Amino acid sequence: xxxxxxxxxxxxxxxxxxxxMARYESxxxxxxxxxxxxxxNGTVLGIAFIALVAFWTLxxxxxxxxxxxxxSFHPRLPPxxxxxxxxxxxxxxxxxxxxxxxxGEWNWIHMGNFTYTIVVSAAxxxxxxxxxxxxxxxxxxxxxxxKVRLLMLALIVPYWINEILRAFAVRLLIASKGLINQALMxxxxxxxxxxxxxxxxxxxxxxxxxxxLIMIFPLYNAIESLDKNQIEAARDLGAPWxxxxxxxxxxxxxxxxxxxxxxxxxxxxxxxxxPLFLSGPQQRWFTMTVYDFFFQAFNWPRGSAYAFxxxxxxxxxxxxxLKLFKVKLGEAIx
Amino acid sequence: MxxxxxxxxxxxxxxxxxxxxxxxxxxxxxxxxxxTPSYPQALPFEGFTLQWFEKLWNHRLMMEGLLNSIxxxxxxxxxxxxIGLAASIIMNQIYHRARSLFYxxxxxxxxxxxxIIGISTxxxxxxxxxxxxxxxxxxxxxIVLSILGQASFVSAYCLLIIMARLTxxxxxxxxxxxxxxxxYPQVFWHVLLPFLKxxxxxxSVIAFLSSFENFNTTTFAILADKTLVTVLAxxxxxxxxxxxxxxxxxxxxxxxxxxxxxxxxKRREEAAAERMKERARLAERGELEQA
Amino acid sequence: xxxxxxxxxxxxxFGNFTAVNDATLDIRSGEFFSFLGPSGCGKTTILxxxxxxxxxxxxxxxxxxxxxxxxxxNKRPTALIFQNLALFPLMTVAENIAYGLRVRGVDKxxxxxxxxxLLDLIALKGQGDKLVSELSGGQKQRVAIARALxxxxxxxxxxxxxxxxxxxxxxxxxxxxxxxQQRVGITFIYITHDQGEALTMSDRIxxxxxxxxxxxxxxKMVYDKPQTPFVASFVGENNPFPGTVSKATATxxxxxxxxxxxxxxxxxxxxxxxKAILFVRPETLKLGKGxxxxxxxxxxxxxxxxxxxxxxxxxxxxxxxxxxxxxxxGGVKMxxxxxxxxxxxxxxxxxxxPEGKMARE
Numbered sequence: 001x002x003x004x005x006x007x008x009x010x011x012x013x014x015x016x017x018x019x020x021m022a023r024y025e026s027x028x029x030x031x032x033x034x035x036x037x038x039x040x041n042g043t044v045l046g047i048a049f050i051a052l053v054a055f056w057t058l059x060x061x062x063x064x065x066x067x068x069x070x071x072s073f074h075p076r077l078p079p080x081x082x083x084x085x086x087x088x089x090x091x092x093x094x095x096x097x098x099x100x101x102x103x104g105e106w107n108w109i110h111m112g113n114f115t116y117t118i119v120v121s122a123a124x125x126x127x128x129x130x131x132x133x134x135x136x137x138x139x140x141x142x143x144x145x146x147k148v149r150l151l152m153l154a155l156i157v158p159y160w161i162n163e164i165l166r167a168f169a170v171r172l173l174i175a176s177k178g179l180i181n182q183a184l185m186x187x188x189x190x191x192x193x194x195x196x197x198x199x200x201x202x203x204x205x206x207x208x209x210x211x212x213l214i215m216i217f218p219l220y221n222a223i224e225s226l227d228k229n230q231i232e233a234a235r236d237l238g239a240p241w242x243x244x245x246x247x248x249x250x251x252x253x254x255x256x257x258x259x260x261x262x263x264x265x266x267x268x269x270x271x272x273x274x275p276l277f278l279s280g281p282q283q284r285w286f287t288m289t290v291y292d293f294f295f296q297a298f299n300w301p302r303g304s305a306y307a308f309x310x311x312x313x314x315x316x317x318x319x320x321x322l323k324l325f326k327v328k329l330g331e332a333i334x
Numbered sequence: 335m336x337x338x339x340x341x342x343x344x345x346x347x348x349x350x351x352x353x354x355x356x357x358x359x360x361x362x363x364x365x366x367x368x369x370t371p372s373y374p375q376a377l378p379f380e381g382f383t384l385q386w387f388e389k390l391w392n393h394r395l396m397m398e399g400l401l402n403s404i405x406x407x408x409x410x411x412x413x414x415x416x417i418g419l420a421a422s423i424i425m426n427q428i429y430h431r432a433r434s435l436f437y438x439x440x441x442x443x444x445x446x447x448x449x450i451i452g453i454s455t456x457x458x459x460x461x462x463x464x465x466x467x468x469x470x471x472x473x474x475x476x477i478v479l480s481i482l483g484q485a486s487f488v489s490a491y492c493l494l495i496i497m498a499r500l501t502x503x504x505x506x507x508x509x510x511x512x513x514x515x516x517x518y519p520q521v522f523w524h525v526l527l528p529f530l531k532x533x534x535x536x537x538s539v540i541a542f543l544s545s546f547e548n549f550n551t552t553t554f555a556i557l558a559d560k561t562l563v564t565v566l567a568x569x570x571x572x573x574x575x576x577x578x579x580x581x582x583x584x585x586x587x588x589x590x591x592x593x594x595x596x597x598x599x600k601r602r603e604e605a606a607a608e609r610m611k612e613r614a615r616l617a618e619r620g621e622l623e624q625a
Numbered sequence: 626x627x628x629x630x631x632x633x634x635x636x637x638x639f640g641n642f643t644a645v646n647d648a649t650l651d652i653r654s655g656e657f658f659s660f661l662g663p664s665g666c667g668k669t670t671i672l673x674x675x676x677x678x679x680x681x682x683x684x685x686x687x688x689x690x691x692x693x694x695x696x697x698x699n700k701r702p703t704a705l706i707f708q709n710l711a712l713f714p715l716m717t718v719a720e721n722i723a724y725g726l727r728v729r730g731v732d733k734x735x736x737x738x739x740x741x742x743l744l745d746l747i748a749l750k751g752q753g754d755k756l757v758s759e760l761s762g763g764q765k766q767r768v769a770i771a772r773a774l775x776x777x778x779x780x781x782x783x784x785x786x787x788x789x790x791x792x793x794x795x796x797x798x799x800x801x802x803x804x805x806q807q808r809v810g811i812t813f814i815y816i817t818h819d820q821g822e823a824l825t826m827s828d829r830i831x832x833x834x835x836x837x838x839x840x841x842x843x844x845k846m847v848y849d850k851p852q853t854p855f856v857a858s859f860v861g862e863n864n865p866f867p868g869t870v871s872k873a874t875a876t877x878x879x880x881x882x883x884x885x886x887x888x889x890x891x892x893x894x895x896x897x898x899x900k901a902i903l904f905v906r907p908e909t910l911k912l913g914k915g916x917x918x919x920x921x922x923x924x925x926x927x928x929x930x931x932x933x934x935x936x937x938x939x940x941x942x943x944x945x946x947x948x949x950x951x952x953x954x955g956g957v958k959m960x961x962x963x964x965x966x967x968x969x970x971x972x973x974x975x976x977x978x979p980e981g982k983m984a985r986e
Contacts, residue, residue, distance in 0.1 A: 004461070014435075022429040032637050032679040037427060039697075042519035052420040057439050060486040064454035065446075071457050135352050138345060153593055158356055160589040162547035164566050165582040169359035172366060172374055172574070179362055179376050212356065241341075262445065270447020272550050277570050287449050287550075294554065300457060307450045318445055330437065506711035509678060512699045514725035514776055524728075528715045610758040617761035622793060 003089055007070045011062045072304035093305035110289060110306075117286035118313055121268040124207045125261050128215040131208070132260070136219035137249065141228060159213045163273040170206045171197070171278055198280035206274035211267050215260040222256020223249060258325040259332040262318045269314055286310055360586060367579035374576040386580040393577065399565035402477060403546050406561060409481040410488050410545040411538050417485070418492025418537055419530065422500050425493075441494070443487035448550025455483035455555050476559025483555035484545045491544060492537040499533035627811040628689030628702060628779035629654040630675060635684035637670050644670040646836040647684070652814060652829075654689075657806050659815040659823040662833035663859070663984065668816045671833075672782050675814065676705045689779060704773035706783040710765055712757045718768055719744070719753030725776035743771040746805075763794050770805065780812045787822065799825055820860050824848065832856045834982065850892065850976075857904045857976065859984035864910065864947045866903040867980065870895050878977040883942030884921035889975025900980035905970050907950040912937070912957045915969025923947065925964045935959060939966060 026034070038046050073089050081087065092101070097114075100107040139148050161169075174180050176193035184190050196202045226249065234244045250257070275285030290310065293303030322329060366374035370381040390396065421440055428436050443451060456479060463474040503526065511521045549563045556564055569578060630652040637645040645667040652658045660668035673679045675686055677698030686693045688702060704725075712721050720727075722743050723736035731739075737753075744753055747767035757765060766786060773781055783802075787795045803826050806813045817823050823830050824844040831841045832855070840852045851857035858865065868882035878891035880903045889903050914920060926946055929936040937960065939947040949968060951957065960966045 018429055018432040018435075021431060029640065030638070030680075030682050032639060032674075032682060034680070040427065040518050041423075041522070042517065045519050045522055048416075049420040049424055052417045053424050056417045056421065056486070056489050057436075060455075060482060060489070061439055061443055064451075064458035064486075065442075067458040067461070068450070068454035131352065131355075134345070134348055138349070149597070153597055154353065155356075157586065157589045157593050158360060160543055160547065160592075161360065161582065161585055162563055162566075163549050164563060164570055165363075165578070165585065166359070168570050168574070168578055169363040169582065171570075172363055172376075172579070173359050175574075177373060177375065182377060209355070209359065266445055266447060270449055270550060272449055272553065273567065276567070287447070290449060290453070291553075294453065303453065304457065307453050311446060311450050314445065314447060329441075330434075504709070504711065506707045506709055507713060509698070510705070510707055510711035510713075511724065511728075512678075512697070513676060513703070513705045514728065514772065515699050516724075516728040517699060520728050524724075525713060607758070610756060613759040614761055617759070617764060621761045621763045622791065 002083055002087075003073075004067065004070050007066045008063055010066060011058055068304045069308055071301055072308050074301050076299050076301050093302045094309070096302060097306065097309060113284050113286045113289050114309065114313070116283055117269055117310075118317075120204065120207070121265050122317070124204065124211070124268045125215075125265045127208055128212060128264050129219075129257065129261060132212065132215040132219055136216050136256075137223055137245075140220050140223035141226070141231065155213055155216065163210050163271075164277070166210050167206050167273045167277040170202060170209055170274075174202050174205065195280075197278060198282075200280050200283060202278040203274055203280075203285070206278040207268045207271060210271065210274055211264045214263050214267060218256040218259040218263070219253060220256075222253040222259075226252045254325045255327050255331040258321050258327040261321050262332060265317050265321075266314050269310065269317075360582070363579045364583050364586065366576050367583045369576065372575065374574050374579050386576040387584075389575075389577045390580045390584075395560065395565045396562060396569075396581070399560045399562040402559060403561040403563065406477055406480045406484065406552075407542045407545040409477075410484045411541045413481065413485045414489040414492045414541045415534055415537050417489040418494075418496045419534065421489070421493045422497040425497060426500070441490050444490045446487070448487070448548065449554065451486055452483050452551040452554030455479055455486065455551070456557070476555065476557040479555040479557060480552050480559075480561065483551045484548055487551070488541045488544050491540055495537040495540065496530060496533045499530055503529055626777070626779055627654045629656075629812065630780055630814065631687040631690075632671070632675075633685045633687065635671070635674060635681045635686060637667075637674055637679055638682040643836050645674070645681075648836075648838050649684075650831060650838060650841060652812060654812055655810055657803065657813045657815065657826055657828045659817060659827040659830045660833055661817055661820060661823040661830050661860070663818055666833040667836040668833050669784060670836075672705070672784055672814065672816050675780070676703050676782050677701045702779040704776055704778035704781055706769050706773055706781070706786045708784045708786065708788060710769040710786070710789075712765060712769060712772070714757050716757070717753065718749070718755050718757060718760070721757060721768055722753075722771045722775050724772065729776075739775060740771075743775055746774075746808075747771045762790050763798060766790065766798060767801075770802075774805075774809060778811065780814060781806075783813065783815045785817055785819075787817075788819075795822075802826060824860075832859065834859070834984070851904070851978070852893075854902050854904070854978050854981040854983050857902075857978060862907050862948060862950075863904045864907060864941075865945075865983065866905070866942070868901060868903065870897050870899045870901050870977070873897050877972065879918060880977055884923065886918060887921065887975065888918040888972050889977045890973065891977045893977075893979055895977060895979060901977050902980055902983075904976045904978060905974060907936070907948040908952075909974035910947075910949040910968055910970050912949060912951065912960065912966060912968060914967045916972075919972050919975065920967060920969035922965055922967050925960045925962055925966050927962055928959060937966070939968065 040046075041049060072093050073091065074087060075090055075092060077084075077086060095101075096107065097110055098107055099105070135151075139151055143151065158166075172178055174196040176195065176197075180196075181193040185193065196205075230248055230252075231244055234248050239247070270287060271285070272287050272291065275288055279285060279288075286306070287310070290303050290306045293299045293306060297303075322332060362376045363374070365376040365379070367386055368382055368384070369375060369379055370383045370385075425433065425436065425440075459479055459482060460474065463469045507525050507529070508521050511525045512518070516524065547563060549567060552561055553564055553567065560568075566578065566581070569575070630650075632648050632650040632652075635645055635648045636643065648667075648671060660671060662668050670679065674681050675688070675693075677693065677696065677700075693701060713724065716724065719737060719740040722740040723731075726736045726739060740753055741750075744750055747770065749764060749767060749771075752760075752764075757768070760768065769786065787798050787802075790798060799822060802813075802815075815823070815826065824847075827844060829841060829843050830847050832839045832847060834855045840847060840856045842850070847856060847860055851860065854865070857863050866880065866882040866884065866887055868880040868887075870878050871881045871886055872879040872888075873891060873894075873896055875894075876891060877888055878895055878901070879886045879888045880901050882903060887903050889905070895901050924940045926938040926940050929938070933953055935951045937949040937951060939949065941947045947968075951959070
């Protein structure tokens with residue numbers, strides 16, 4: 001059996017293992033509250049629930065992911081040779097990320113792109129946290145109900161403008177003929193337009209701008225449930241405002257901060273629109289490299305390997321943030 | 335106190351800056367939609383025109399893309415909302431040792447970059463549908479793959495939205511219905527589903543909007559087809575035209591109308607709930623006087 | 626139609642925790658029967674086992690003589706009033722009441738007719754189209770009862786249904802519940818931790834503690850002739866005098882307590898040398914000198930005047946005070962704090978019980 005088919009068995013093995021465990025455990029002791037799944041849902045609904053959830057978790061989530069990972073361990077072959085004798089397992093695609101397969105030199109370009117993507121995404125995440133925290137705090141703790149509603153409404157409207165139009169809006173503003181350069185030149189600060197796009201400043205702004213609201217809602221939700229009396233108490237004890245935030249608000253808002261940071265990082269690192277329309281030619285975003293393997297080089301195995309590297313980086317970042325804030329995954333994603 | 339006045343001033347200044355950052359680009363873009371020059375410029379304003387909207391209307395690709403976007407959006411809603419509902423119910427009933435793994439699997443699409451979901455969808459279904467010629471000819475299409483790819487993470491949104499409401503469900507309601515003779519399926523249709531309806535409605539709206547505006551997953555999964563967003567991306571790449579601004583103005587207007595309608599509906603609902611409470615209070619008082 | 630309920634050696638275990646331990650009980654048809662006990666004593670578990678939400682780990686439940694093993698909650702001839710009532714918030718009052726008929730396939734017209742009849746019974750005529758959220762606490766209570774009665778159960782189970790109500794209303798609802806029970810004539814099984822409710826409404830009461838049924842009797846018996854120290858200390862106020870039996874006859878016994886030998890009835894036939902507790906209720910203790918075997922002397926800790934009666938708190942053997950309740954026309958001079966006081970009682974009001982677990986304060 002080919003490796004591609006074998007890996008598809010993995011989820012089924014996991015399910016069987018859990019099923020056997022559950023059977024064994026139910027035999028061990030009587031549970032007075034126990035009702036069997038079929039008793040609780042009826043046959044028709046029971047089958048429908050399982051079918052829907054199985055379709056989703058198997059065919060839309062686990063199997064495609066596993067399949068992509070397996071694909072990344074195969075050589076690039078024309079369709080006719082797939083499954084043939086040349087279709088063996090290999091780590092060549094991952095090696096190509098470090099050592100270029102064409103000249104045997106270090107693959108600085110791709111490793112550079114990757115590092116750049118991770119570092120900039122982390123920086124954008126931090127930037128957005130700083131921008132959003134004061135507003136989230138104000139809305140959650142000191143704004144009047146009426147004002148907060150209005151602010152919420154004002155936040156929700158731009159939330160639904162899609163990524164591309166947002167990038168487009170930023171571009172109009174900072175392009176060489178854009179409003180900002182017009183203003184700068186008009187006031188005589190500079191004679192030639194500043195190339196915000198070429199220097200990647202545009203992309204930074206675009207990434208921050210596109211994910212601003214992703215940060216603010218989890219922060220707001222977390223801070224909102226903090227009891228106002230706690231802050232009052234700290235203030236009565238004479239704590240200065242920054243100490244109140246450091247010792248009371250931020251520790252309490254941890255799950256919200258973790259949630260906002262993981263989401264913003266993931267969306268920034270995986271972003272395609274802002275880099276596509278706002279970046280300069282020197283430094284490419286890692287998703288664009290992946291994109292090119294699929295649409296220009298038609299090298300799916302290598303694209304898969306690169307995608308998996310990106311995914312691994314995202315997972316590592318999420319784990320790191322959760323560990324740093326000592327938050328469980330279930331608390332962060334709600 | 336003086337320092338608190340300074341703080342207040344700074345806070346006000348900051349809020350203004352924040353919303354300037356949030357709305358500034360959108361406002362500038364909106365202005366360019368009504369300005370005559372063919373390069374989208376806000377200033378100088380050379381003359382009011384609606385020609386860019388007309389151009390948008392006559393843009394055949396965009397209209398085709400729009401139609402596809404709507405089809406995909408509806409497809410995603412039809413798949414994802416039932417999946418989210420089923421998964422939230424299974425989450426409560428699944429074998430307790432398997433629950434955390436199940437949870438991890440269901441929310442993993444939210445932690446996966448959209449491009450990766452798109453890539454894995456294409457790679458997997460190309461081979462899966464490729465097993466027979468018939469399935470390849472029928473299903474290996476951009477629209478189908480986009481629905482599948484988007485449903486993967488949209489279902490997770492739906493799960494979270496529906497589960498949030500489900501945790502507030504009073505189990506005694508289920509038991510009360512059972513005790514009165516209802517079968518479990520009857521409890522589901524008569525008691526649980528009506529309770530979850532508001533959450534399912536908002537899940538539907540969120541599902542459609544997320545699908546409609548998705549780019550990262552769709553750009554891979556759509557293959558040779560197009561959606562409004564992928565057409566938009568192509569146009570933006572090629573160059574800048576005020577027609578794109580015009581489209582943005584339309585989307586902003588729709589969101590604005592939607593948000594305001596939602597707010598009004600919510601206020602009406604709250605007022606109705608308040609009236610009910612008032613009546614209950616009156617009844618309470620009358621009863622105490624009687625007793 | 627009404628039916629009796631029999632518990633036959635029912636045990637319910639959650640993992641290692643035994644919620645109900647070997648309960649055997651015969652509830653007669655048409656009876657108003659209460660389970661009384663502190664929270665966590667297992668009374669709710671019994672109720673849920675009768676209604677079918679729990680399967681007993683051992684033993685069986687019979688309703689009207691029929692074994693309920695394997696019969697689900699929705700197939701049993703019982704109806705349950707939940708502690709929080711569990712009315713359906715999205716249905717109208719009439720829809721709530723007629724829900725049991727709806728799932729039985731009764732058509733809309735007949736359902737509405739039945740709902741209107743029951744609305745009449747609970748004095749909510751013409752309010753069927755209201756939503757539940759428009760009703761007061763007492764009205765919701767009555768709707769919950771009507772909803773349960775609509776399915777014509779043989780046994781009605783009530784899980785502390787009055788606990789959410791205002792105190793004044795609770796008194797009122799007690800009478801109403803009792804009246805409804807007498808009108809419909811079916812078995813009521815009532816769960817409560819409030820002894821006032823149990824004593825006023827019930828034909829018989831089962832007092833429970835830690836999963837065990839301590840005593841089953843009518844209210845007067847439970848109060849006057851408690852069988853265990855738990856019942857004696859849980860139902861009503863009581864003064865315990867622990868000690869060892871020093872003299873025993875067929876009817877009476879003397880216990881050597883911290884205040885010397887004190888006598889009382891000996892219903893359990895304790896023998897000399899047994900560890901025992903003598904119980905004397907505050908209202909049967911009297912100030913003043915009496916016979917040697919039924920009187921003692923101690924110091925007054927405090928005096929609390931309550932209008933219709935006065936509580937005199939005396940220094941007890943352990944940290945616990947002894948309470949003497951003196952009625953308005955007791956005709957005795959009240960002692961002051963710090964005085965020495967003589968206390969006596971009638972031997973018939975002293976009760977000697979074997980040593981055992983007492984109710985927590």
